Amino acid sequence: MRIVVLAGGIGGARFLRGLMSAVPEADITVIGNTGDDIHLFGLKVCPDLDTVMYTLGGGIHEEQGWGRADESFAVKEELAAYGVGPEWFGLGDRDFATHIVRTQMMSAGYPLSAVTEALCARWQPGVRLLPMTDDRVETHVLIDDPDEGRKAVHFQEYWVRLRASVPAHAVVPVGADQAKPAPGVLEAIAEADVVLFPPSNPVVSIGTILAVPGVREAIADAGVPVVGLSPIVGDAPVRGMADKVLAAVGVESTAAAVAQHYGSGLLDGWLVDLVDAGAVDEVEAAGIRCKAVPLMMTDAEATARMAAEALALAEEVRA
Amino acid sequence: MRIVVLAGGIGGARFLRGLMSAVPEADITVIGNTGDDIHLFGLKVCPDLDTVMYTLGGGIHEEQGWGRADESFAVKEELAAYGVGPEWFGLGDRDFATHIVRTQMMSAGYPLSAVTEALCARWQPGVRLLPMTDDRVETHVLIDDPDEGRKAVHFQEYWVRLRASVPAHAVVPVGADQAKPAPGVLEAIAEADVVLFPPSNPVVSIGTILAVPGVREAIADAGVPVVGLSPIVGDAPVRGMADKVLAAVGVESTAAAVAQHYGSGLLDGWLVDLVDAGAVDEVEAAGIRCKAVPLMMTDAEATARMAAEALALAEEVRA
Numbered sequence: 319m320r321i322v323v324l325a326g327g328i329g330g331a332r333f334l335r336g337l338m339s340a341v342p343e344a345d346i347t348v349i350g351n352t353g354d355d356i357h358l359f360g361l362k363v364c365p366d367l368d369t370v371m372y373t374l375g376g377g378i379h380e381e382q383g384w385g386r387a388d389e390s391f392a393v394k395e396e397l398a399a400y401g402v403g404p405e406w407f408g409l410g411d412r413d414f415a416t417h418i419v420r421t422q423m424m425s426a427g428y429p430l431s432a433v434t435e436a437l438c439a440r441w442q443p444g445v446r447l448l449p450m451t452d453d454r455v456e457t458h459v460l461i462d463d464p465d466e467g468r469k470a471v472h473f474q475e476y477w478v479r480l481r482a483s484v485p486a487h488a489v490v491p492v493g494a495d496q497a498k499p500a501p502g503v504l505e506a507i508a509e510a511d512v513v514l515f516p517p518s519n520p521v522v523s524i525g526t527i528l529a530v531p532g533v534r535e536a537i538a539d540a541g542v543p544v545v546g547l548s549p550i551v552g553d554a555p556v557r558g559m560a561d562k563v564l565a566a567v568g569v570e571s572t573a574a575a576v577a578q579h580y581g582s583g584l585l586d587g588w589l590v591d592l593v594d595a596g597a598v599d600e601v602e603a604a605g606i607r608c609k610a611v612p613l614m615m616t617d618a619e620a621t622a623r624m625a626a627e628a629l630a631l632a633e634e635v636r637a
Numbered sequence: 638m639r640i641v642v643l644a645g646g647i648g649g650a651r652f653l654r655g656l657m658s659a660v661p662e663a664d665i666t667v668i669g670n671t672g673d674d675i676h677l678f679g680l681k682v683c684p685d686l687d688t689v690m691y692t693l694g695g696g697i698h699e700e701q702g703w704g705r706a707d708e709s710f711a712v713k714e715e716l717a718a719y720g721v722g723p724e725w726f727g728l729g730d731r732d733f734a735t736h737i738v739r740t741q742m743m744s745a746g747y748p749l750s751a752v753t754e755a756l757c758a759r760w761q762p763g764v765r766l767l768p769m770t771d772d773r774v775e776t777h778v779l780i781d782d783p784d785e786g787r788k789a790v791h792f793q794e795y796w797v798r799l800r801a802s803v804p805a806h807a808v809v810p811v812g813a814d815q816a817k818p819a820p821g822v823l824e825a826i827a828e829a830d831v832v833l834f835p836p837s838n839p840v841v842s843i844g845t846i847l848a849v850p851g852v853r854e855a856i857a858d859a860g861v862p863v864v865g866l867s868p869i870v871g872d873a874p875v876r877g878m879a880d881k882v883l884a885a886v887g888v889e890s891t892a893a894a895v896a897q898h899y900g901s902g903l904l905d906g907w908l909v910d911l912v913d914a915g916a917v918d919e920v921e922a923a924g925i926r927c928k929a930v931p932l933m934m935t936d937a938e939a940t941a942r943m944a945a946e947a948l949a950l951a952e953e954v955r956a
Binding site for chain 2: 361390394396397399410411415419421425436437439
């Protein structure tokens with residue numbers, strides 16, 4: 319079975335681990351969000367790709383969900399001693415090495431997709447990890463700054479520094495309209511037996527991937543089941559601050575509203591949590607097959623069951 | 638008193654510490670060798686400038702003489718895990734931060750001299766540290782490779798990887814002939830009351846600085862005493878492998894031969910160690926005032942005495 323998964327960071331990575339446990343023989347291609355990539359200290363940092371790579375490769379800081387296990391922070395301390403910031407982005411020493419290798423390869427002319435493949439040669443994530451694009455896309459968030467008025471900040475500044483504590487007026491994947499899908503992305507979608515949307519952020523993760531011209535169309539036209547899992551449980555995001563960016567795109571923070579945001583033209587099936595069983599009818603009325611199942615990724619087994627439910631719903635849709 | 642010191646790495650840095658202790662009120666400008674600079678992992682590394690900066694700024698690994706105290710090696714371990722080398726160059730985590738800041742600033746368009754000034758804003762070395770040039774100069778060493786025949790390798794590869802274990806047929810400061818002295822270099826020399834050559838490597842450290850067009854001439858024309866300290870004691874280098882590169886330029890590894898290599902057109906005074914007292918007459922016959930004093934930088938006091946002797950010889954020459 320060939321599965322294509324659109325993934326953001328922590329939620330996507332943990333879901334993938336469950337999926338691989340549910341269907342160990344599956345051929346999985348992950349299309350990773352690069353809209354939250356950022357240049358820090360002259361280095362190219364790809365938080366979502368790295369979270370997937372570290373999580374599936376056994377290098378992740380498990381409790382934190384991002385960054386490396388057994389991490390130290392000598393480089394960051396020294397940069398601060400030089401007065402070089404930002405200090406709000408927590409890069410550890412081991413993590414720095416990844417960004418140094420990536421930046422060196424990119425400076426030598428390799429596209430991000432080739433660099434990602436090279437990094438994965440070490441981590442052996444067990445999936446094919448593709449960036450959504452080799453082109454530069456940067457998600458910006460429009461906020462009201464107390465001093466400077468309305469202005470756009472990098473997504474990481476909004477998310478990490480400001481902790482999404484101020485209203486987001488708009489979320490703009492800058493550069494996405496000019497981006498081309500990375501080599502292999504459209505081919506993987508065209509050859510997929512099923513496409514899954516993990517409980518990743520529907521705006522700044524999956525939404526950004528879908529904003530790359532050709533990706534949404536390829537998924538809609540693939541003629542295979544497209545099934546998603548709600549990142550909203552009981553009207554609040556399971557983790558992260560998805561509600562803040564959903565508001566920016568005018569979508570309610572409910573499992574049903576997110577399904578309708580994707581729309582029946584794209585989505586064939588939608589899993590909501592048991593607490594949102596009341597939303598099933600509304601989603602189905604919108605033309606999307608819906609089922610309520612436990613959606614908390616509390617441990618590996620629960621996550622594997624979620625993945626199995628998503629695949630079962632895909633088969634239901636297909637039949 | 639305005640003193641200009643031409644400095645390589647460890648020897649130059651330790652001498653400077655002695656000099657500052659001997660004449661705390663002096664206004665010292667250090668012209669640092671950049672011929673052993675190297676790009677590693679996409680980062681610009683300046684071993685000699687950093688050794689001076691860390692030594693005078695209190696960050697040096699004292700026993701080792703280069704690199705940072707309390708150093709860790711997580712980044713290097715990770716790079717090795719990615720299969721990215723070279724592994725023979727020992728960059729620690731704290732040291733990496735310096736190279737990251739430097740590379741980021743240079744990518745933003747700042748010349749090395751401005752970057753060095755910015756780094757020194759943290760370290761407060763107590764001297765004005767100038768790179769010899771803002772242009773790229775790379776010292777290459779011509780060796781016989783068992784497989785590839787005669788070829789040029791970067792000085793660091795010769796020195797660190799090969800530990801100068803093979804004969805050096807030539808030492809070439811590539812790019813030096815096109816380099817311009819960094820801002821402030823010629824001015825500092827013109828305004829100096831005395832110019833000192835510490836017991837640094839006469840070929841790959843001081844020789845490289847002198848190879849930047851205009852520097853040798855400025856020193857010779859400054860009309861102030863130019864005094865050097867022999868890096869050779871008892872026919873062997875005090876530290877390092879100066880004899881190997883001296884052979885490449887056809888100079889004997891003796892205190893007298895090094896003085897004559899600099900020449901009376903440049904050098905006014907020369908200190909040799911007590912064990913080389915027999916060389917004093919030969920050096921003086923070559924037109925260079927010479928004195929035998931203890932030249933082992935065994936501790937801070939001994940080093941300060943050496944610096945004081947050099948300044949005393951300068952006054953003798955001046956009178």
